[in-house]
Amino acid sequence: MEDTITAFCDKFFGPALRYVFVPINEALGHIPNWVAGWCGVGIFLLTMIWVGLLLNPKYVNRGRPYKSIWTDLRLWTVISMTPHVVVYFYFR
Amino acid sequence: MEIVGLHPIDIFIVFVYMVGSLMLGTYCTRFVGSAEDFFIAGKALPFWAIGFSIVTSDIGATDFVAVAGAAYTNGVSAANFDWMGSMPAMVIAAFVFVPYFWRSGVFTIPEFLGRRYNTAVQFINGLIWAVVLFFMLAIMQWLSADKLMHTILGWNPYITLWLTAGITGIYTFSGGLTAVVFTDVVQLVVMYVGGFGLLALSLWEVGGWSALHEKVLAMGPQYADHFRLLLPHNTTGPFPWTGIVFGLALVMAVAYMSGNQVIVQRTLGARSEWDAKGGMLFGGLLKAMIPLMVALPGLCAIVLIPNLGSANADRAVPEMIRLLMPAGLRGLMFAALFAAMMSHISASLNSTTTIFITDIFGQIRNWMGKGPMSEKMALGMGRFITLALIISTALLAEPIANREHIYVFMQTILSLFQGPLLAILLLGIIWPRATGYGGLAGLVLGVMFCFVLKYTPGLFASAEPFLFVAWWSFIFALIVTIVVSLLTKRESEEKLRGLCWSSVVADEDAQEALQERVS
Numbered sequence: 001m002e003d004t005i006t007a008f009c010d011k012f013f014g015p016a017l018r019y020v021f022v023p024i025n026e027a028l029g030h031i032p033n034w035v036a037g038w039c040g041v042g043i044f045l046l047t048m049i050w051v052g053l054l055l056n057p058k059y060v061n062r063g064r065p066y067k068s069i070w071t072d073l074r075l076w077t078v079i080s081m082t083p084h085v086v087v088y089f090y091f092r
Numbered sequence: 093m094e095i096v097g098l099h100p101i102d103i104f105i106v107f108v109y110m111v112g113s114l115m116l117g118t119y120c121t122r123f124v125g126s127a128e129d130f131f132i133a134g135k136a137l138p139f140w141a142i143g144f145s146i147v148t149s150d151i152g153a154t155d156f157v158a159v160a161g162a163a164y165t166n167g168v169s170a171a172n173f174d175w176m177g178s179m180p181a182m183v184i185a186a187f188v189f190v191p192y193f194w195r196s197g198v199f200t201i202p203e204f205l206g207r208r209y210n211t212a213v214q215f216i217n218g219l220i221w222a223v224v225l226f227f228m229l230a231i232m233q234w235l236s237a238d239k240l241m242h243t244i245l246g247w248n249p250y251i252t253l254w255l256t257a258g259i260t261g262i263y264t265f266s267g268g269l270t271a272v273v274f275t276d277v278v279q280l281v282v283m284y285v286g287g288f289g290l291l292a293l294s295l296w297e298v299g300g301w302s303a304l305h306e307k308v309l310a311m312g313p314q315y316a317d318h319f320r321l322l323l324p325h326n327t328t329g330p331f332p333w334t335g336i337v338f339g340l341a342l343v344m345a346v347a348y349m350s351g352n353q354v355i356v357q358r359t360l361g362a363r364s365e366w367d368a369k370g371g372m373l374f375g376g377l378l379k380a381m382i383p384l385m386v387a388l389p390g391l392c393a394i395v396l397i398p399n400l401g402s403a404n405a406d407r408a409v410p411e412m413i414r415l416l417m418p419a420g421l422r423g424l425m426f427a428a429l430f431a432a433m434m435s436h437i438s439a440s441l442n443s444t445t446t447i448f449i450t451d452i453f454g455q456i457r458n459w460m461g462k463g464p465m466s467e468k469m470a471l472g473m474g475r476f477i478t479l480a481l482i483i484s485t486a487l488l489a490e491p492i493a494n495r496e497h498i499y500v501f502m503q504t505i506l507s508l509f510q511g512p513l514l515a516i517l518l519l520g521i522i523w524p525r526a527t528g529y530g531g532l533a534g535l536v537l538g539v540m541f542c543f544v545l546k547y548t549p550g551l552f553a554s555a556e557p558f559l560f561v562a563w564w565s566f567i568f569a570l571i572v573t574i575v576v577s578l579l580t581k582r583e584s585e586e587k588l589r590g591l592c593w594s595s596v597v598a599d600e601d602a603q604e605a606l607q608e609r610v611s
Binding site: 002005006008009010013014017018021022025028029031033036037039040043044047051055059060061062063064065071073076077079080081083084087088091092 | 168175176179180183184186187191319320321322324325326333334336337341364365366367369370373374376377380543544545547548549550551552553
């Protein structure tokens with residue numbers, strides 16, 4: 001069954017899709033690995049910046065039980081993401 | 093594989109754990125008086141319970157086995173699923189999707205899509221999730237019973253399967269989401285004790301982190317990338333960095349954390365919007381520790397059991413338990429594995445039931461011209477479906493799940509619809525011009541495109557390109573939804589009131605409108 005589906009897809013969609021995807025794969029294959037490492041770290045940093053600096057603080061903390069730095073979800077975001085930044089920096 | 097019997101103290105620990113879980117779960121029955129209590133815990137859950145429950149629902153015994161197996165074969169890159177594949181997506185879920193779902197008072201994600209688009213989108217999305225969760229339930233039951241309990245203890249897998257199905261079925265049947273969440277809290281603590289116990293013993297036996305690093309790299313060139321989280325794009329393994337960053341972090345993980353009923357249902361039961369968001373963030377922090385206890389023992393197994401082979405990689409953790417854990421600790425580890433297995437099963441069971449009631453039977457009744465179900469009927473049906481699901485998945489577990497490299501198989505199933513689902517969910521919230529027809533076309537054509545990508549050979553270097561399937565199907569579904577929406581009639585302002593993210597973030601009236609729609 002799986003072989004029949006594969007043969008069907010290869011015949012009808014293969015040429016057009018390979019025309020699109022093979023050049024993309026070749027281009028991506030030339031990107032050095034340090035770029036990958038910084039992309040990993042960058043995703044965490046950008047997410048922290050988005051929540052900490054760009055989102056409306058009232059929206060972020062809407063419904064919090066009392067006003068304190070410990071109930072500020074911007075701080076929670078930074079604290080929970082920092083270990084990830086360290087890990088991706090170490091294994092980059 | 094050599095079989096090891098349990099010491100009486102181990103059996104006692106496992107017995108105490110099982111009976112304790114059952115008692116705690118059934119105790120929660122007293123809090124269930126309505127369908128809202130059963131499906132979303134009466135909207136009374138605090139952030140810490142949500143955080144614990146999200147992690148326990150996500151991490152099953154399958155992860156202990158399969159992620160360790162993937163780490164044995166592919167190295168630390170297998171841990172990406174619990175790091176890059178979790179935290180950024182959980183932050184996005186907390187601040188983009190969860191506030192909408194919580195305020196709108198829905199029971200399920202398909203129900204939300206039904207309000208935003210139309211009932212066809214709700215029904216198809218509900219059906220997809222119900223089928224996938226059914227498969228997942230069967231897989232996790234068989235994997236735990238066969239690859240864990242049978243491998244190590246030589247227990248008959250059918251007896252293990254029916255024992256765990258019976259216990260989880262009873263407390264999920266009686267206590268609903270409240271029982272699931274509060275047993276999850278206890279289960280995560282037990283999982284951490286057992287998991288970190290195995291990690292400590294594994295590292296001790298290998299000689300510490302530095303020794304592990306040196307010994308693995310000294311075993312040959314095939315292990316050169318085992319300590320790299322992000323592998324080159326043209327790697328033949330299933331985790332190239334482009335797939336991890338684009339397919340996993342930006343699509344599969346966001347779709348999983350924002351569109352997976354099993355995860356989101358806990359936040360829908362939050363006592364406040366702050367608890368819903370905080371629960372997600374707290375869950376992300378707890379989840380960051382999971383790879384330490386599921387992936388690192390797999391790496392240690394390379395040194396301690398070097399001749400296991402790639403085909404038997406999923407047996408790495410069972411073999412490590414057999415080799416390293418003394419009596420008493422082994423009982424704790426087994427309690428942890430039972431905890432992981434039962435929490436995952438009960439969470440999926442409760443969520444699948446909710447989808448069946450709300451999005452499948454509810455919609456069929458709606459199309460037949462019958463009114464919504466009464467509270468009593470919904471509660472009764474919910475319990476009946478819980479029972480039917482646990483029995484049918486236990487019966488079908490072996491034929492569905494008896495295959496090699498189960499983790500990649502599970503991720504492949506998820507990748508076949510996560511991209512299109514995220515595309516319509518995202519556009520539904522951030523783009524007011526998205527229409528019901530656009531959402532329907534994006535979902536249906538997007539899922540079809542996933543199958544085409546999966547079955548057309550020669551498109552990607554990776555032998556298991558599920559991460560790329562997720563990414564490209566997401567892009568495809570985005571384009572289809574946008575094009576069809578622009579070609580069809582704009583939705584009325586009344587229908588969209590309070591459903592557009594930009595207005596809800598900035599405008600208190602729009603926020604109130606979202607809640608008014610429910611009341």
